[in-house]
Amino acid sequence: MLKEERQQAILNEVALHNRVLLTDIAELLDVSIDTVRRDVKELDAAQKLRKVHGGAISLGFTNQHTRNTNIYALTEKVKIAEKAVKLLKEGAVIFIDGGTTCLELARLIPENKKLTCFTLSLQVAFELLTKPNIEVIFIGGQLSRDAQIAIGPHAIHQLSEIRVDYSFIGTGYVDSLYGLTEFDWDIVQLKKAVIKAAKKTVLLCISEKLNSQHRYKTCDLNAINTMITELEPDNNLLNLFRDHDVRLL
């Protein structure tokens, strides 16, 4: 096997799953871990992916969530997504936001579940289309290059015309006092529209985002019905959040 083929295969895996473990690649391609590690090192140097402890992650996602460079944080996202999936009732109409955690949710939706899903995210849409029983509706609009989601007034207007049972959203920052905040004004406008369109809003949020805030405010905490983290609901880190009118999962 040629080195280039191997490296291309690694890039394909990363593009497909957004993350890979070195051990998985080694087994998949039947080469030693050392070889995979060296390949990943080169690809990292060439800016084709981002090498992290234990594996590699795609560039596109780290750009926005620069904090999240830890591959184990991704397993936390799976934990969150697993909890979220349990909220999905047969036949429900839901919205799924962009971002890695929500993408994980899209992945974990069982094949046999019948759902109608709205989304703004190209990646989520792709993922959902692989499931035969899900009707996928993409909210159109101008596409943001880095997040690969539809943004802008057009998308917001589209959102104003839909009504869903559940919105599953992520956030840049969340604080018990300041609520949900973002770095980007456009994103805030969008998320406001998403929350407005939903009967109930579920926030998916890894614990490292707790007690952080930024410039623009999406909403107060009590606009959120359920907040899901990878922690157990009785964890001390969640103390400050327990007062609010938010269900913790």
Added chain:
Amino acid sequence: MLKEERQQAILNEVALHNRVLLTDIAELLDVSIDTVRRDVKELDAAQKLRKVHGGAISLGFTNQHTRNTNIYALTEKVKIAEKAVKLLKEGAVIFIDGGTTCLELARLIPENKKLTCFTLSLQVAFELLTKPNIEVIFIGGQLSRDAQIAIGPHAIHQLSEIRVDYSFIGTGYVDSLYGLTEFDWDIVQLKKAVIKAAKKTVLLCISEKLNSQHRYKTCDLNAINTMITELEPDNNLLNLFRDHDVRLL
């Protein structure tokens, strides 16, 4: 065996398999490894392939094209896309349809060209997002699982509210008498809306689709301003189409 023959044989192998091992070539052509190495070195210098440790890979290998469908059909589609790209003026507002030929067009758009592109296709959207100077707007709607494009009344309504300089569309079937036809009723409705939204419509169509028809009609041939095939405009196969009010490229 002549050097030219050998090198052509090497190029053929690369075109066929996207990659070759020097040892395999040496055995196949029954020459020494050194000769093959020298040939490959020359071909690399001539930009006909890329030499790598242990072998050679095709130039496009690292990007996409790894999915190996009919390689000849692909090159035809590239030919068509190359002609289409020349129609793109700086700053134009265009629509790009789904389908492999249109996807090829999206790929071939130069990085530095400033454009505003509407599309219904997830794949085209992804491709366009890789180019920094293109504003991409996705027409939302229900997503078709197989074609991975937005369809249905919502998408059609969105299309009714936009106006573009050029629409680049594909078709299932085209006939000099019956015009453009499709197998699928919904697709026809969509394409009608696309054509309506455009000042000028360009049809991208490989020659094997010429003189074929199906159930539902999208439009007459004269609704199309330009028809691009992989053939030269004076090819006999295009005779029947020359009468109509369509520019052939």
Added chain:
DNA sequence: AAATAAATTGCAAAAAACTGCAGATTATAT
């Protein structure tokens, strides 16, 4: 703090690339 997993380092075997050279082939000039 201990246990586990991953990264790093040095090393050796194997594969591939490079180099110079000699014989063979082809092209060119007389």
Added chain:
DNA sequence: ATATAATCTGCAGTTTTTTGCAATTTATTT
């Protein structure tokens, strides 16, 4: 047609690259 020059090809020896392994260090989890 023959001599000469230029090119091509295969071989052998040397150098470089790649790869896997083991020992050590570093990072992460419980």
